[in-house]
Amino acid sequence: MNKGMRSVLIAALAAVAGVASAQQQDYSKVEIKVTKVSGSVYMLEGAGGNIAASVGEDGIAIVDDQFAPLADKIRAALKGLTDKPLRFIINTHYHFDHTGGNLPLHDATIVAHDNVRKRLATSNVIGNGGAMKMDQPANPKEALPVVTFQHDVTLHVNGEEIRALHAPNGHTDGDSIVFFPKSNVVHFGDCFVRYGFPFIDINGGGSSKGMIAGLESAIAQLPAGVKVIPGHGALATVDDVRSFVTMLKETRGAVEQAVKAGKTLDQLKQEKVLAPWQKFSGQFITTDLFIETLYNELTGTKTAGLVKHN
Ligand SMILES: [Zn+2]
Numbered sequence: 001m002n003k004g005m006r007s008v009l010i011a012a013l014a015a016v017a018g019v020a021s022a023q024q025q026d027y028s029k030v031e032i033k034v035t036k037v038s039g040s041v042y043m044l045e046g047a048g049g050n051i052a053a054s055v056g057e058d059g060i061a062i063v064d065d066q067f068a069p070l071a072d073k074i075r076a077a078l079k080g081l082t083d084k085p086l087r088f089i090i091n092t093h094y095h096f097d098h099t100g101g102n103l104p105l106h107d108a109t110i111v112a113h114d115n116v117r118k119r120l121a122t123s124n125v126i127g128n129g130g131a132m133k134m135d136q137p138a139n140p141k142e143a144l145p146v147v148t149f150q151h152d153v154t155l156h157v158n159g160e161e162i163r164a165l166h167a168p169n170g171h172t173d174g175d176s177i178v179f180f181p182k183s184n185v186v187h188f189g190d191c192f193v194r195y196g197f198p199f200i201d202i203n204g205g206g207s208s209k210g211m212i213a214g215l216e217s218a219i220a221q222l223p224a225g226v227k228v229i230p231g232h233g234a235l236a237t238v239d240d241v242r243s244f245v246t247m248l249k250e251t252r253g254a255v256e257q258a259v260k261a262g263k264t265l266d267q268l269k270q271e272k273v274l275a276p277w278q279k280f281s282g283q284f285i286t287t288d289l290f291i292e293t294l295y296n297e298l299t300g301t302k303t304a305g306l307v308k309h310n
Helices: 003-016 068-079 114-121 208-221 238-260 265-270 275-280 287-299
Strands: 033-038 041-045 051-056 059-063 086-090 109-113 124-127 133-136 147-149 152-157 160-166 176-180 185-187 227-229
Touching: 033 227, 041 068, 051 068, 051 160, 051 176, 059 068, 059 152, 086 152, 109 114, 109 160, 114 147, 147 152, 176 208, 208 238, 208 287, 227 238, 238 265, 238 275, 238 287, 265 287, 275 287
Parallel strands: 059 086, 086 109, 109 147, 185 227
Antiparallel strands: 033 041, 041 051, 051 059, 124 133, 152 160, 160 176, 176 185
16 A cells, blocks of 8 residues: 555545544544534534434434544434434445444444445445555444445335435445435435545546436436535535536546547646636645546546455
């Protein structure tokens, strides 16, 4: 493992999470902010991916669970909403900043797409198929989802039909978009984020193509006025998701055209092929990293030495 790359990615993920770097990441300083979204759904922000919580007479069902050291704070924040137990956890995908709480919170029933369980059970090299990569070690059995599904699953709790719908090969190969129809809320996992260009885990089966398709099919089923919880960042609207999809389509199109014209990755960077979308260049995914991500996807390039999954 290249230590330099690892620290770049950790620092970048930490930056997204709102802390300076992994070395300085002090979970004792993280506060869990609770926001009522709509109906019986709340959003919890701390470090890592946003958490959605359905709170009601049957107890609590959450979507994603951030980092293990935050589990007690997450429990305390939920306790502030109800005395009823945490009963279900849905993982939107396998990344450690969304599943770290699985182990300490595994008294709840963990639910996820089949590929989330497969990837959590083995070690993975998360990455954009090139410069950006990091190891995620295998998780113990207790941290794995015990209910898995291929296409979708519905939890009938709190008078809500909470539906996790698989979005194939988007941010990873195991993404779910989670709908709370009664409360009119949706959690997009990392298929929709607000830190600029998205991170796409090419090594983990992700693609901009799948991300676009998953978002478009989700948008088509969403009622007006739905509240959108992104994987990272502030609450959003469907129009925000539409703008994000437009950016994905345009940037993918620009890189695809250049790849078809025989350009190399270095040429794409030198010619600043994504200059018109410069405002999406972020701390985490810079324009050059996003060019590289799209290039690797379109040319089928992946980081060598990956663990194979069925
Ligand atoms: Zn992720």
